[in-house]
Structure formats: C-alpha cells, structure tokens
Amino acid sequence: MSINVRFDLRHLKAFMAVAELLHFKKAAEALFITQPALSRLIKNLENEVKAELFARTTRQVALTEAGRLLQDECRLAFSHIERGVHLAQRAAEGDIGHITIAYNDFSINGNLPRILEAFKEKFPQVAVELSYIPSHLQHEALRDCQIDIGFLIGPSEDDCIESLLVDREKTVVILPVKHPLAQRKTIRLKELADEKFIIGSEGGWQAFRAHIFTICQKAGFIPQIIQEASTSNGIFGLVAANMGISLYAECVKNFTRRDIVVVPLEEDQSIIETVAAWNTAYESPSARRFKELLKQAL
Incomplete structure (x- = not known):
C-alpha cells in the first residue's frame, strides 16, 4: 500500500533534532534556523503523518508513542541514507x-x-x-x-x-619430444618450411594466425596447415600426438607438459605484443x- 505524503528530509531532520534534544529552542539552534520555522516544520510533518508526535507543555517536550516509533524508523532511514551516500562516494572513486x-x-x-x-x-x-x-x-x-x-x-x-x-613475447616452436629438432637450443624459422603445422582455428585465433603467416612469409615460405584446434590444449595435444609442429608465444613455458618440447626462434622480428x-x-x-x-x- 502506497502512502501519499508531502514532506522531505528537512522535516525529518527537524523532527529528529527535537526528538533527540526534547527542546525546541536548542533544536532550532542546532539546525541554524529560527524557532518559529522549526515549529512550522514539525507542525507540517504532524499534519502529513496525521499524528501528534510531541506532547508539549509550558515546562517540557516529550515524544508521544507515535513520535517514538517514528524516531526509531527515522534512525534506520538516516543510517541507510548515510551508508548510501558513503557507497556512492566510494563507487565514484572506483573503490567499489x-x-x-x-x-x-x-x-x-x-x-x-x-x-x-x-x-x-x-x-x-x-x-x-x-x-x-x-x-x-x-x-x-x-x-x-x-x-x-x-x-x-x-x-x-x-x-x-x-x-x-x-607484454612482449618471443615466438617459440612447439615440437613432439622425438622430433629431430627437439634437442636444438634455437631454430631458424626457414628450417620449418617443410614441416606440417598445427595452428589455432580461424574463429578464435585470427590475430595470431595473421602473425604466423606474416613471419613465415618473411622467412620465404607459406606454412603447410595440417590440422587446426580451437584451444591451446588442443594444439599441444595434437603436437604431442606427432601430428605436426606449432608456433606459440613463449608463455607456453608456464604450462607443465612432458610430451612436448619448446624451442625459441632465432628471429627478432617474431615478437608478439x-x-x-x-x-x-x-x-x-x-x-x-x-x-x-x-x-x-x-
């Protein structure tokens, strides 16, 4: 059920000040407004809430039961507002x-x-x-x-x-462990001209495929593609099965596999950025x- 009320934070802040101090003059001074202005805010709030919030006498001010309940809920509301402002500020700073x-x-x-x-x-x-x-x-x-x-x-x-x-990584050659070049410390790219290549599929490896074709053409040949794979592990597995060789970035060294050998290329132009x-x-x-x-x- 929706409640149609016409008051804002000014009214609630005025109410909370009086509820905490139980003194209109002191509350007005705390809010830096005049006492008549504070009284009007409280009266407007009571009219909108349709409940008397304070029991007033010439000697003292006390909360009514309605006022006490409203005070409890306003504490929660202001706590949520303060948290919301704090979170918004942190989000604006990028901390959350x-x-x-x-x-x-x-x-x-x-x-x-x-x-x-x-x-x-x-x-x-x-x-x-x-x-x-x-x-x-x-x-x-x-x-x-x-x-x-x-x-x-x-x-x-x-x-x-x-x-x-x-990162800047060198291109490396991935070989089966029994390949004749597996014991080499480095390999010249042109030495791979007659090899069968396993590379990533077009759908997922387009950028690296372009790199492979570019450096191979500079070395004087077009790689013979015998098999394609969609994942790194797929490429490594096919090489391990002696289906062919592959080119990859040197981060392949972070993989732990005993069924393939990684040998760097000599060419400086084979850098992957x-x-x-x-x-x-x-x-x-x-x-x-x-x-x-x-x-x-x-």
Whole structure:
C-alpha cells in the first residue's frame, strides 16, 4: 500500500533534532534556523503523518508513542541514507563497483593473473567479470563498450581505442619430444618450411594466425596447415600426438607438459605484443582504478 505524503528530509531532520534534544529552542539552534520555522516544520510533518508526535507543555517536550516509533524508523532511514551516500562516494572513486575484462590465451597465461591478483588485493570490493574473447573480437567489444578493458594481441589501430603495452613475447616452436629438432637450443624459422603445422582455428585465433603467416612469409615460405584446434590444449595435444609442429608465444613455458618440447626462434622480428586496451569514450571509476594499478605494475 502506497502512502501519499508531502514532506522531505528537512522535516525529518527537524523532527529528529527535537526528538533527540526534547527542546525546541536548542533544536532550532542546532539546525541554524529560527524557532518559529522549526515549529512550522514539525507542525507540517504532524499534519502529513496525521499524528501528534510531541506532547508539549509550558515546562517540557516529550515524544508521544507515535513520535517514538517514528524516531526509531527515522534512525534506520538516516543510517541507510548515510551508508548510501558513503557507497556512492566510494563507487565514484572506483573503490567499489564492477569491471568487465576480456582476455585471450596469451594474456591469461602471461602477466594478467599477476595483475588481477594485485587489483583484487587492493580493491577487494570491485567485482571483476572475466570473459574469454579472441583478440579480433575484442576490438568490436571495445568499440561497442561491451567490455571495460581487453587484453589482446596488439597494436590496435582504432582511433577511439587507447592501449598500453603489457607484454612482449618471443615466438617459440612447439615440437613432439622425438622430433629431430627437439634437442636444438634455437631454430631458424626457414628450417620449418617443410614441416606440417598445427595452428589455432580461424574463429578464435585470427590475430595470431595473421602473425604466423606474416613471419613465415618473411622467412620465404607459406606454412603447410595440417590440422587446426580451437584451444591451446588442443594444439599441444595434437603436437604431442606427432601430428605436426606449432608456433606459440613463449608463455607456453608456464604450462607443465612432458610430451612436448619448446624451442625459441632465432628471429627478432617474431615478437608478439600483448596490450591492454580500452575505449576512450567512456571510463568507469573502477576501470580507472584498474588502469592506474596496471600502469604502476608495468
């Protein structure tokens, strides 16, 4: 049932001042208003509530039963209002809130976990929503402000997208343990011209596929794709099964597998850059906090 009343916080503050001090003159002085103005506020409130809130005599002021009950509820209401203001201020500062972060395979196996751990330690009341989104799809999500920050293969060429370099990794070769090149300390890319390649599928690995084709063409060949996989573990498993070899970022060293061998490439141009990117059109307070910590961490 809705109640149609016409009073505001001024009336309730006036009521609470009188209820606490039980003295109209002292309450008026505490509120920095005149005593007649205070009396009008109390009278208006009583008319709206349709109940006498104070028992007045020439000698004293006392709360009625209606006034006492209203005082109890007003204490709760003002407590909630103060908490709401406090939470709003903290949300505006970015100390609490919500942030959506997208990641790709390389970032989640690289520096991102360390960054997330530091952020959650400093801002435990910010809810972090993580979503796996391939690099090429993160660009669209950032343009549409569907995510606050994306960790993807860079750089980004969109004017509305700003980015920060998070990691630079060398490209490495992943080989079956019995492969003739498995015992090498480094491998020249052109030595892989006749190998069969296992790479990530187009739907999830478009950006890294472009990197692979670019560096292979610079080395004088087009890779022979024998098999594709949608996940990192799928790629590693196919290599372990001696189906072919693969190229990957050096964060693969963070995986513990005994059925594959990781050998670095010699070429300096085979660097993979992971960037943190965001849309400059909108920045939530929580996202601003994350970016500040990110810049400090890097």
